[in-house]
Amino acid sequence: MRRMHIGLQVDDLDESIEFYTRLFGCEPTLQRPDYAKWMLDDPRVNFSLDTHGSGQPGSAHYGIQVETPEELAAMRDHIDAADLPRSDQADLVCGYQLQHKSWVTDPNGLWWEAFFTEGVVDEGYGTAEMPDP
Template identity: 40%
Template sequence: MRMHVAINVKNLEQSLRFYKILFQAEPTKVKDNYAKFELDNPALHFSLNVRAYENKGVLNHFGFQVKNTEEVEAAKDRLQAAGLVPLDEMNTTCCYAVQDKVWVTDPEGNPWEVFYTKKDSEFEAAEDRVMPSACCATPSKPTTTVPVSELRGKSECC
């Protein structure tokens, strides 16, 4: 399992310069509005999302990157057994990747995801082909009626 932290940034190039120095590493993916670092020491999946954040803050979301879909399903089962209602997003396109994931929100409104990255995508989100400002895709088989925007609180996906 690898910890995931996503932050909102206004200037990707400035942020990339800073984080390359801080992490002593090159990003594993860079797009016009997104970049990610996948570090081994510490085990961290860190993404930069170009977003206006005056009213929303710099935090986008937290999560855990896992090794396979079975681990996503196990996290979903564990969360449901504990009385939480995870949002299921299986086979969704987000962050320029096809992923299986589930989301929950902590009591303060911070969104957490458990995700497995299946493959890269040329699109930030599935809706990019139709609505460029959209975030992550709608789950293929919804398991709850909680809107993604409500579940994710003050953040924007990816």
């Protein structure tokens, strides 16, 4: 099953965590000093906040999270069949998780990722760098 992902850059993480905790009615699933994530089931969304990157507060990237490597392969096949150029990343730490990703950009330059997460890691937030389009 797929889950929508919204990764939002914020100025004040504590203030944003308090706001979204109240909005969603639950505490973050994963929280670090520079990151917070909610794995919501209704609606089925992976919503994360971070203080990394070079964009303005409120800038975001979007994605589709899959549950298995096979689903990621199917998403990559779908992207290729749609004739969309993609950039892949494997075995990277992002948002305190080991992930494998494929990126595409929309006509306005908005980043979308298809990704599979293997699990949580403790060695740091990871990369905030996007691949070359």
